[in-house]
Amino acid sequence: MTQVRKRSKAPPPSQRRRSPPANPTLASRTTGPLDALLDPALFAALSDPTRLRLVACIAKCGRGCTVGETAACCAVDLSVVSRHLALLARAGILTAAREGRVVRYIVRYDALATLFRSLADALDHCRPTDIACACNADCAEGTCDAR
């Protein structure tokens, strides 16, 4: 994660976001070509060992897991877990739902599985065939739309 610069001062408690914004529609990433599927934010969310462990933990607990339960999976402060889960939800990997006093996080199985399959398909489509790709001369020009 490099060029994602978000540095706005937290708004006052009154107007502070209480319920997280709608999860980004993973579906919107599952249609386009390879570029559209290669979202740095998604991979960044999955690039931390602690977060991955949390995801794995929640993925296996059928019903949603609370922050406290999930925190038992790894040896970091509860506040850290809370932040990680919020981040994962923002990335569209988890869904959060408040149930009275607790918040349950659950993995967005379908969205993720669909996304990964789309990625695999997109890669297959990119695989070179016998016909040479016209963009060989220079990736920055010609028919290569990678930029």
Place this chain on the structure above:
Amino acid sequence: MTQVRKRSKAPPPSQRRRSPPANPTLASRTTGPLDALLDPALFAALSDPTRLRLVACIAKCGRGCTVGETAACCAVDLSVVSRHLALLARAGILTAAREGRVVRYIVRYDALATLFRSLADALDHCRPTDIACACNADCAEGTCDAR
């Protein structure tokens, strides 16, 4: 990426690694359960926008791309591109091959596609059924093998 602490001083030029180590066998990650597939290093490699652009660029250029060609895809120094490509190769996403004066990098289409499909499958298997998961009480104990 957090707990990956590698802080060894670079070895002297004489014993410095010239050819990169064999790419990690992505295949080894495509068999186990979800945990085995959730490799932080892989996602970390894909978490940088510049690197993703390089991957997309190379993915679409059927034959391997040289470092110089690839560098045309984005506005960073050639040395940066070189480092990114080496990292991607180390992560098993690209394969490097020296051809005379140039080095060609190519996407490991099959390995990646297989990995992503395995991930999707693993997620599908984790999806809760009607039978409640026995590990609900506490993710850190019981039958939940997420830790």
Place this chain on the structure above:
DNA sequence: CCAATACTTGCACAATGACGCAAGTACGCA
């Protein structure tokens, strides 16, 4: 062997990210 091309690596620096602690907020129940 020298020069040119094509990368790779050392070094310094700024920005980012993960973390823990402490304080703050939300919700349910007396």
Place this chain on the structure above:
DNA sequence: TGCGTACTTGCGTCATTGTGCAAGTATTGG
């Protein structure tokens, strides 16, 4: 309304990472 439980957020710290520049190494051709 006051209290306890369950999270969330502010803040400071420290390690990691992305980047550019300059110097180093590899490979080919003269």
